[in-house]
Amino acid sequence: MRSQDVQAAPRLQPEELRTALAELKAVQAEVSRVYQGPASVSQMLLVSLLAGGHVLLEGVPGVAKTTMVNAFAEAVGASFKRIQFTPDLLPGDITGTFVLDMKENAFRLRRGPIFASVVLGDEINRAPAKTQSALLEAMQERQVTIEGETMALPAPFLVLATQNPVEQEGVYPLPEAQLDRFLLRISMSYPSPQQEAKMLASHGAGRPAIRPVLTIKRVLELIETTRKVGVTDTVQRYIVALAIATREHRAVLLGASPRASLALQAAARAHAILNGRDYANVDDVRRVARPVLAHRIILKPAVAVGGVTQEDIVAAALRDVPYDPA
Ligand SMILES: Nc1ncnc2c1ncn2[C@@H]1O[C@H](COP(=O)(O)OP(=O)(O)O)[C@@H](O)[C@H]1O
Numbered sequence: 001m002r003s004q005d006v007q008a009a010p011r012l013q014p015e016e017l018r019t020a021l022a023e024l025k026a027v028q029a030e031v032s033r034v035y036q037g038p039a040s041v042s043q044m045l046l047v048s049l050l051a052g053g054h055v056l057l058e059g060v061p062g063v064a065k066t067t068m069v070n071a072f073a074e075a076v077g078a079s080f081k082r083i084q085f086t087p088d089l090l091p092g093d094i095t096g097t098f099v100l101d102m103k104e105n106a107f108r109l110r111r112g113p114i115f116a117s118v119v120l121g122d123e124i125n126r127a128p129a130k131t132q133s134a135l136l137e138a139m140q141e142r143q144v145t146i147e148g149e150t151m152a153l154p155a156p157f158l159v160l161a162t163q164n165p166v167e168q169e170g171v172y173p174l175p176e177a178q179l180d181r182f183l184l185r186i187s188m189s190y191p192s193p194q195q196e197a198k199m200l201a202s203h204g205a206g207r208p209a210i211r212p213v214l215t216i217k218r219v220l221e222l223i224e225t226t227r228k229v230g231v232t233d234t235v236q237r238y239i240v241a242l243a244i245a246t247r248e249h250r251a252v253l254l255g256a257s258p259r260a261s262l263a264l265q266a267a268a269r270a271h272a273i274l275n276g277r278d279y280a281n282v283d284d285v286r287r288v289a290r291p292v293l294a295h296r297i298i299l300k301p302a303v304a305v306g307g308v309t310q311e312d313i314v315a316a317a318l319r320d321v322p323y324d325p326a
């Protein structure tokens with residue numbers, strides 16, 4: 001990489017980068033005490049934390065989605081709330097409600113579980129659309145309005161939502177047009193036989209305790225650090241070319257938007273930090289492209305496109321758009 005290529009931005013000091021990398025590895029090490037599976041899952045959660053975006057975790061029941069998010073929130077040292085989505089959950093159960101204080105004879109706001117730095121929205125597709133919207137709006141605006149009163153949510157504010165595959169009965173699929181409020185969609189699958197055996201061995205005496213590695217203050221600093229990661233013109237042109245390729249695919253109704261390109265750049269910066277670099281390269285972009293882009297692509301009706309998936313569209317873009325390896 002040519003250094004003059006890097007956009008003028010406050011440079012990241014080597015010391016700052018080294019410290020960040022050590023802390024992030026420590027978070028991953030903590031999480032791996034509880035979750036036996038590919039390191040890419042905790043890596044992608046860190047990408048979202050650093051890039052300031054939300055995550056949709058998908059997988060069948062019992063693959064440790066809830067366990068993973070709990071462990072991650074604890075390791076990051078953030079205030080943490082879990083919201084279990086159910087068919088009778090109301091928007092006010094998420095944001096909060098005014099309750100009558102008998103002693104004062106006045107209405108007092110009872111803040112909902114959304115007021116935390118890390119919020120686990122568990123099984124969000126089990127609640128109807130109106131309740132999902134309360135969460136999706138808070139994610140987008142980083143504030144909530146309760147009976148006309150607007151209140152800011154904490155910073156950082158990270159929503160990790162889990163969802164079971166939508167083919168199940170009695171679930172409400174998330175509105176396609178709102179899926180792009182998630183920076184990343186991550187699929188969690190079954191562990192390998194070795195990982196599953198290791199899980200059995202490590203679960204004898206209950207779940208291992210997680211030590212907090214970071215603090216809220218450090219998380220905010222790390223988000224600042226991530227913003228200083230350099231991105232060259234070449235890499236930016238590659239991001240744009242990938243987005244355009246998804247728009248032009250014959251099976252696609254609506255491809256990656258410019259907002260998706262921005263998300264791709266932010267995630268690539270975070271991925272670079274996790275690899276100890278102060279600049280993002282084409283490889284960073286390629287590594288995050290699938291979780292950043294796939295869920296934002298709206299396909300033409302199934303009859304017209306056969307079995308093509310959103311992931312296939314991203315894979316085709318990664319295959320067809322030319323690039324110079326890093
Ligand atoms: N890969 C894994 N590593 C560690 N524990 C696992 C793994 N997969 C499943 N488990 C265990 O299985 C149980 C169910 O996990 P849970 O987080 O409730 O799953 P989900 O939220 O996906 O339904 C927990 O006790 C969890 O520790």
Ligand SMILES: [Mg+2]
Nearest residue numbers: 065066067122
């Ligand atoms: Mg669960």
